[in-house]
Amino acid sequence: QSPLNKAKKLIGEEGISFTNAFVASPLCCPSRASILTGKYPHNHHVINNTLEGNCSSKAWQKSEEANAFPALLRAHAGYQTFFAGKYLNQYGHSEAGGVEHVPPGWSHWIGLEKNSKYYNYTLSVNGKAQKHGADYSKDYLTDVLANMSLDFLQYKSSFQPFFMMVSTPAPHSPWTAAPQYQNSFNATKAPRDPNFNVHGKDKHWLIRQAKTPMSNSSVQFLDDAFRKRWRTLLSVDDLVEKIVKTLEVRGELDNTYIFFTSDNGYHTGQFSLPMDKRQLYEFDIRVPLMVRGPNIKPNQTSQMLVANVDLGPTILDIAGYNVNKTQMDGTSFLPKLFTIVNTTQYVWRTDILVEYEGEGNNVSDPACPLLGPGVSECFPDCVCEDSYNNTYACVRTVAASANLQYCEFDDNQVFVEVYNMTADPYQLTNIADSIGQDFLEKMNHRLMMLQSCSGQSCRTPGVYDPRYKFDPRQMFTGRSWRFNRLRQTMK
Numbered sequence: 001q002s003p004l005n006k007a008k009k010l011i012g013e014e015g016i017s018f019t020n021a022f023v024a025s026p027l028c029c030p031s032r033a034s035i036l037t038g039k040y041p042h043n044h045h046v047i048n049n050t051l052e053g054n055c056s057s058k059a060w061q062k063s064e065e066a067n068a069f070p071a072l073l074r075a076h077a078g079y080q081t082f083f084a085g086k087y088l089n090q091y092g093h094s095e096a097g098g099v100e101h102v103p104p105g106w107s108h109w110i111g112l113e114k115n116s117k118y119y120n121y122t123l124s125v126n127g128k129a130q131k132h133g134a135d136y137s138k139d140y141l142t143d144v145l146a147n148m149s150l151d152f153l154q155y156k157s158s159f160q161p162f163f164m165m166v167s168t169p170a171p172h173s174p175w176t177a178a179p180q181y182q183n184s185f186n187a188t189k190a191p192r193d194p195n196f197n198v199h200g201k202d203k204h205w206l207i208r209q210a211k212t213p214m215s216n217s218s219v220q221f222l223d224d225a226f227r228k229r230w231r232t233l234l235s236v237d238d239l240v241e242k243i244v245k246t247l248e249v250r251g252e253l254d255n256t257y258i259f260f261t262s263d264n265g266y267h268t269g270q271f272s273l274p275m276d277k278r279q280l281y282e283f284d285i286r287v288p289l290m291v292r293g294p295n296i297k298p299n300q301t302s303q304m305l306v307a308n309v310d311l312g313p314t315i316l317d318i319a320g321y322n323v324n325k326t327q328m329d330g331t332s333f334l335p336k337l338f339t340i341v342n343t344t345q346y347v348w349r350t351d352i353l354v355e356y357e358g359e360g361n362n363v364s365d366p367a368c369p370l371l372g373p374g375v376s377e378c379f380p381d382c383v384c385e386d387s388y389n390n391t392y393a394c395v396r397t398v399a400a401s402a403n404l405q406y407c408e409f410d411d412n413q414v415f416v417e418v419y420n421m422t423a424d425p426y427q428l429t430n431i432a433d434s435i436g437q438d439f440l441e442k443m444n445h446r447l448m449m450l451q452s453c454s455g456q457s458c459r460t461p462g463v464y465d466p467r468y469k470f471d472p473r474q475m476f477t478g479r480s481w482r483f484n485r486l487r488q489t490m491k
Contacts, residue, residue: 033054050090
């Protein structure tokens with residue numbers, strides 16, 4: 001059972017599915033900014049979904065937006081570029097130019113004002129507001145995006161290459177399914193994996209505060225959310241089919257690369273957290289990634305480690321633009337799409353950085369007076385999904401000899417979590433206390449390196465790369481946390 005059977009068939013089975021694709025930050029706006037810029041959050045400075053956190057802010061527009069990969073495609077590679085859907089959560093905000101602001105780089109712009117909706121929303125159509133109501137046939141956003149995408153394919157110039165980015169809010173809340181899908185998956189429940197409804201007793205305090213076992217009402221709520229999310233994806237599946245079939249009818253499919261991915265994972269009940277994202281665990285940082293296109297052999301699965309910071313460089317590479325001329329932290333995986341390789345025989349990259357800055361409220365939530373200030377997203381059942389000190393950075397390693405996650409929190413304890421993903425894929429056991437000091441020192445050093453990296457220095461060999469050299473003399477003084485760099489406001 002899956003809501004994305006057509007997408008899997010038309011993209012995955014016709015190309016490559018990546019099993020180790022990750023995001024640089026498990027939250028919409030920082031992750032979307034990483035996709036657009038090819039940079040880690042400490043370099044693009046978008047740290048959360050608020051204007052103050054640089055989500056679609058004036059500062060973002062001034063410093064990063066003009067260097068996003070679509071702008072380079074349009075300015076330097078002669079592409080006609082089309083965007084439709086959710087851009088950045090604060091896009092269209094009156095303090096950041098409103099819907100009149102069309103980000104540079106898009107010759108055709110259809111941007112959703114603010115955050116995810118399915119009905120009763122406003123689109124910026126090339127800088128002009130277009131309001132939509134609640135009539136399924138005219139207004140259901142996933143279908144509107146599909147139809148506008150097909151219009152673009154029909155009316156675009158045949159003399160210039162094209163790039164389309166179609167960004168459906170689905171399966172984001174409010175999880176409104178199309179009428180024909182409102183009763184689908186009625187018996188489906190959230191997966192009951194080994195970490196479902198289990199107390200994360202050796203984890204950061206935020207995970208330990210989750211009530212275990214969850215109340216029946218929480219379980220019902222998360223199962224219902226899971227079903228609703230799947231129902232919204234049936235319309236996304238239809239959108240994929242319409243676009244692929246239209247490319248086929250137009251004779252353009254064989255000459256077009258298609259990427260299917262997401263901006264973050266999601267959890268429903270793991271470690272008794274009812275539902276949200278924002279956590280460092282696999283369920284929140286791993287995303288689907290399927291790619292088909294010219295010279296990519298069908299039916300492949302790759303365990304190669306890729307991150308969303310690699311999407312921009314890869315797409316620029318397809319367009320023949322030299323990625324080394326940019327400030328991007330990611331790297332193009334285009335050459336790896338053409339050759340079926342045994343991971344042990346070549347060195348690609350062995351690790352990536354994941355970073356997140358937690359959010360909390362200054363005042364206590366009236367619905368949960370016992371919790372006090374400093375936490376947020378405390379629903380359902382007053383289980384909090386975030387806090388100020390849910391601020392962490394991780395090195396996620398996938399190498400021939402190791403599949404690991406090493407994370408440090410920016411809190412009073414400098415709490416550390418380490419998981420051996422080979423032995424413990426559901427991250428039940430934090431092995432930070434039992435693993436050797438040598439490992440912890442190397443990983444702490446590597447994390448510091450990555451958190452202060454920029455461009456080429458983000459692509460240096462990781463601890464499990466044969467080319468890695470550990471020089472203790474280069475050790476940073478103390479455990480000087482790099483998060484203050486995230487907080488520097490952009491000038």
